[in-house]
Amino acid sequence: xxxxxxxxxxxxxxxxxxxxxxxxxxxxxxxxxxxxxxxxxxxxxxxxxxxxxxxxxxxxxxxxxxxxxxxxxxxxxxxxxxxxxxxxxxxxxxxxxxxxxxxxxxxxxxxxxxxxxxxxxxxxxxxxxxxxxxxxxxxxxxxxxxxxxxxxxxxxxxxxxxxxxxxxxxxxxxxxxxxxxxxxxxxxxxxxxxxxxxxxxxxxxxxxxxxxxxxxxxxxxxxxxxxxxxxxxxxxxxxxxxxxxxxxxxxxxxxxxxxxxxxxxxxxxxxxxxxxxxxxxxxxxxxxxxxxxxxxxxxxxxxxxxxxxxxxxxxxxxxxxxxxxxxxxxxxxxxxxxxxxxxxxxxxxxxxxxxxxxxxxxxxxxxxxxxxxxxxxxxxxxx
Numbered sequence: 491x492x493x494x495x496x497x498x499x500x501x502x503x504x505x506x507x508x509x510x511x512x513x514x515x516x517x518x519x520x521x522x523x524x525x526x527x528x529x530x531x532x533x534x535x536x537x538x539x540x541x542x543x544x545x546x547x548x549x550x551x552x553x554x555x556x557x558x559x560x561x562x563x564x565x566x567x568x569x570x571x572x573x574x575x576x577x578x579x580x581x582x583x584x585x586x587x588x589x590x591x592x593x594x595x596x597x598x599x600x601x602x603x604x605x606x607x608x609x610x611x612x613x614x615x616x617x618x619x620x621x622x623x624x625x626x627x628x629x630x631x632x633x634x635x636x637x638x639x640x641x642x643x644x645x646x647x648x649x650x651x652x653x654x655x656x657x658x659x660x661x662x663x664x665x666x667x668x669x670x671x672x673x674x675x676x677x678x679x680x681x682x683x684x685x686x687x688x689x690x691x692x693x694x695x696x697x698x699x700x701x702x703x704x705x706x707x708x709x710x711x712x713x714x715x716x717x718x719x720x721x722x723x724x725x726x727x728x729x730x731x732x733x734x735x736x737x738x739x740x741x742x743x744x745x746x747x748x749x750x751x752x753x754x755x756x757x758x759x760x761x762x763x764x765x766x767x768x769x770x771x772x773x774x775x776x777x778x779x780x781x782x783x784x785x786x787x788x789x790x791x792x793x794x795x796x797x798x799x800x801x802x803x804x805x806x807x808x809x810x811x812x813x814x815x816x817x818x819x820x821x822x823x824x825x826x827x828x829x830x831x832x833x834x835x836x837x838x839x840x841x842x843x844x845x846x847x848x849x850x851x852x853x854x855x856x857x858x859x860x861x862x863x864x865x866x867x868x869x870x871x872x873x
Contacts, residue, residue, distance in 0.1 A: 544802040544836035546609030546864055554608055554810045554863055556821025562598040565823040566591055568794035569808065571780075572825050575787045577806035579867045602823075606865040608810065611803065613836040620837025622813040622820075624856035625693055625797070625830070626849040627781055629709075630686050632679040632698040640680040642687045644698075647716045647767045648672040657718040659763035664756070678712060678770050684759060685741050685748060688725065691766040694830070695782035697773070697845065712768040713782050720763040722831045728761035740854045764831070781842055784828030792844030797828035802836045805829075808865040811839065815858025823865075837862050 540546075551557060570591060573584035583605060590598055612618045633640035649672045651657050658669040679698055681687045690696045694714045701707050726737045729747060736743050748755045771777070781790030784797065786805040796809065803809065807826045814820075820841070833840050837860055843849040 541803075541836075542801040543614070543799055545612050545614055546866070547612060549608050549610050549863065551603055551608060553610065555812045557599075557810065560822045562595045562602070562823055563593075565791075565794040565825075566598060568791040568823075568825040568827070571788045571791060572786070572806050572808075572827065575806070577804050580806050580808075583867060602808075602865065605868060606808065607868050609864045609866060611809075611837055611862040611864055618837060618861060620835060620839075620860045620862070622811075622815075622818075622839050622841060622856060622858055622860035623832075624818075624841040624843045624853035626843040626853040627845040628686070628689055628693055628696040628850055629846050630681055630690070630696065630698055632681050632700050634679060634700060634702065636680045639682040642681040642684050643673075643677045644679050644681060644687065644690070644712060645673050645767050646676040646678055646769060648676055651716070651718075653716065654719060656720055658765075659718065659720050659760075660765045661756075661760035661763070663718070663765055664760075676767075678768055683745070684755065685745050688759060688762070689741055690768075691764070694766065695768075709773055709778070711771040711773050711777070711782060713771050714766060715769040716767045717831075718763075718765040718767075720765065722764040723762040725758055725762055728758060781845065784842075786827040788827055790827060790842045791825075792842060792849065794822070794824050795827045795842040796824045797830045797833045797840035797842070798826040799834050799836070799838055800829050802838070803862070803864055809839075810863040810865060811841075811860070812862075813858055813860045815856065817852065817855040818858065 566587070569587050572580065573587055576584055586601060586605070590601055593601075610618055613620075632644070636643070648657070648669075651672070658666060663669045663673070679700060681690075681698075690712070695712060697709055697711050699707055699709050725744065726740060729737050729744065734747055736747070744758075748758070777789075781792060781795065784790050784795060785800070796811065798809075803826045805826055809824050809826055810822075811824045812821045818841075824839075824841070828840070828842065830840055839860060839862065841853075841856060843853040843856075
């Protein structure tokens with residue numbers, strides 16, 4: 491469900507820095523740094539950046555919690571991936587980013603403080619605290635043809651569907667002959683559990699372990715291709731509205747309820763009218779080490795990529811993230827590289843946890859307060 495690449499237009503931007511000046515650095519200039527340099531605080535700051543859903547307030551580096559201690563080299567791969575499709579403001583910095591891939595964390599931190607300016611991300615009304623959730627890339631067993639336990643299809647984009655125009659709902663896809671006719675022959679694979687299939691729809695991509703006709707098991711990626719453009723509704727919220735109190739563990743609690751109420755499973759699934767269509771991608775050794783492509787069009791980096799509301803933060807923006815909760819204590823550099831239908835608002839992010847069951851357990855447990863700082867290139871306007 492994470493799709494699209496749109497830049498922000500018509501933004502009024504004023505960004506001036508008083509009391510301190512940094513001259514431009516040539517992309518091919520050598521970069522040197524003292525050991526353990528202190529973050530540069532800027533002096534009095536004026537000006538802000540205004541967006542459709544947020545405003546960015548310039549701040550000093552000392553406001554960013556944990557900036558001195560984050561192992562930046564762990565996040566540098568996300569910055570390098572970002573340079574495959576950078577936004578216009580960040581593109582001139584990509585030569586430096588690639589060269590600094592083998593630099594020390596101190597050199598990387600020095601470069602960040604010289605070339606980027608931190609902005610506290612706030613709602614237009616001034617609220618600076620929002621919500622962090624998390625998502626991941628699940629891995630499931632599947633079959634090429636239906637049979638035995640494998641009865642739940644995953645589809646490619648149906649014939650005749652018009653982009654950005656509402657198509658059949660989830661219930662209609664499973665019950666209406668016209669919808670089924672449009673999907674005939676578009677089956678990518680078949681899964682065993684409808685709730686696992688729903689999870690794949692919610693996450694937007696995943697990996698399938700498939701035993702092919704030659705008897706060899708291969709792992710492929712199914713990536714987001716389109717949706718039926720129907721609204722997303724939470725199955726967990728539907729269960730709570732039905733008086734089900736045990737819904738905290740997703741999807742385990744939902745599967746337990748389904749086992750006890752098999753006659754109501756279809757009703758539960760149909761409560762979410764949104765349906766996702768996929769495309770199959772081969773997995774090379776390089777691809778297997780990275781996440782799926784996000785809405786920016788670059789592979790996601792586990793623990794260093796986030797999904798955002800693109801009307802608050804443009805794709806390709808480095809972001810400082812701070813969030814504390816019972817599961818995760820996070821203070822780190824991340825990059826805005828994805829979006830999602832539920833990721834709406836100024837201070838709102840979905841944290842990509844990685845691939846597999848462990849990442850899934852972590853992702854399911856994250857729902858906690860969030861603060862964000864956009865790190866924007868100095869003297870750069872928004873695209």
